[in-house]
Amino acid sequence: MSNNIADIRKEYKLQTLSEKDVAKDPIDQFDKWWQEAVHSGIDEVNAMTLASASADGMPDARIVLLKGFDATGFTFFTNYDSSKGQQLLENPRATLVFFWKELERQIRISGLVSLTSEKVSDDYFNSRPEGSRLGAWASPQSQAIESREWLEANEKKLRDQLAGTAVTRPPHWGGYLVKPVRIEFWQGRPSRLHDRILFSLQDNGQWKIERLAP
Numbered sequence: 001m002s003n004n005i006a007d008i009r010k011e012y013k014l015q016t017l018s019e020k021d022v023a024k025d026p027i028d029q030f031d032k033w034w035q036e037a038v039h040s041g042i043d044e045v046n047a048m049t050l051a052s053a054s055a056d057g058m059p060d061a062r063i064v065l066l067k068g069f070d071a072t073g074f075t076f077f078t079n080y081d082s083s084k085g086q087q088l089l090e091n092p093r094a095t096l097v098f099f100w101k102e103l104e105r106q107i108r109i110s111g112l113v114s115l116t117s118e119k120v121s122d123d124y125f126n127s128r129p130e131g132s133r134l135g136a137w138a139s140p141q142s143q144a145i146e147s148r149e150w151l152e153a154n155e156k157k158l159r160d161q162l163a164g165t166a167v168t169r170p171p172h173w174g175g176y177l178v179k180p181v182r183i184e185f186w187q188g189r190p191s192r193l194h195d196r197i198l199f200s201l202q203d204n205g206q207w208k209i210e211r212l213a214p
Contacts, residue, residue, distance in 0.1 A: 012104045012188025017195035019211055026183040026199035026207060027071055030107065033185065034069075037100045049097040050076065055090035066096075067124060073179040074109060075116060077124055079141035081172045088113050094178055104188035109180050116175030125169035133167040134158055184212070 023029040037045045046066040053059045062084065068075040074096060079085055088094065096109040115121075125133060138155035145151055180201070187195040194214035199207045 011190055012194065013190050014104045015187055016189065017185060017187035017197055019197060019209060022185065022197050022209065024207070024209075026180065026185075027069070029185060029199075030069065030109075030183065033100075033103075033105060033107065037098075037103060037105075040100075040102055042100055042102050045100070047098075048076075049095075049099075050084060051095040051097065052084055052087040053091050053093070054087045060084070060087060066098075067175070073111060073177045075120070075175050075177050077121065077173070077175045079136065079139070079173050081143075082141040084142075088176060096178055106186040108182075108184045108186070109178060110182040111178045111180035114177050114179070116177050118174070121174030122169050124175060125173065130167060133169075134162070136173045137167070137170050189214070 023032060034045075044065070047063050048066050049061050050064045051059060051061040060083065064076045064078065064084075066074060067077055080089075092113040094111065094113050096107075098105075098107040100106070125136070134155055138158050139151065182201070183199045185195075185197045185199075189195055192214060196212040196214055198210045198212050200210070202208050
């Protein structure tokens with residue numbers, strides 16, 4: 001294997017994507033690709049990059065997990081007081097990126113961000129394992145802490161305090177909904193002549209479908 005990073009490359013050739021084959025609605029197209037990804041056995045198929053920016057425009061990105069999607073948008077959950085929570089408060093816009101290398105596919109979703117309802121947040125929180133629920137209370141996400149030992153001691157203290165009681169959702173934790181205005185589907189093709197189909201939401205509520213140059 002070459003040690004030269006510039007020499008690392010792969011020829012994409014598994015599938016194609018054309019305007020005549022995509023669904024008229026991008027959520028339907030996402031669902032089609034989602035089902036194919038799920039049935040392909042991809043590990044952590046719901047892992048996605050969440051890109052956000054602070055009020056001063058400094059970009060940031062991290063991996064989060066998709067927990068639901070429907071006609072209204074794409075849902076994930078996190079600590080509202082985290083760095084990403086603060087950025088989404090200051091600038092409620094985000095981009096989600098899925099990369100399913102096994103299928104040579106990428107999806108980019110850009111849109112407006114809002115909080116989910118308290119019921120949606122409660123329902124999902126209550127479905128989590130107890131350890132994850134305790135962790136939402138124990139970890140002051142994105143804040144500097146003195147040590148790993150401090151974090152584990154804080155979790156143990158809460159575990160002891162809440163023993164025998166239901167661990168309810170903290171007020172600083174819940175869901176976000178990304179309502180898309182742009183969704184791009186990317187299919188790898190030979191010679192880097194990839195297929196890129198872009199859906200853009202128009203003022204009349206309809207989706208415009210365009211092919212982009214790779």
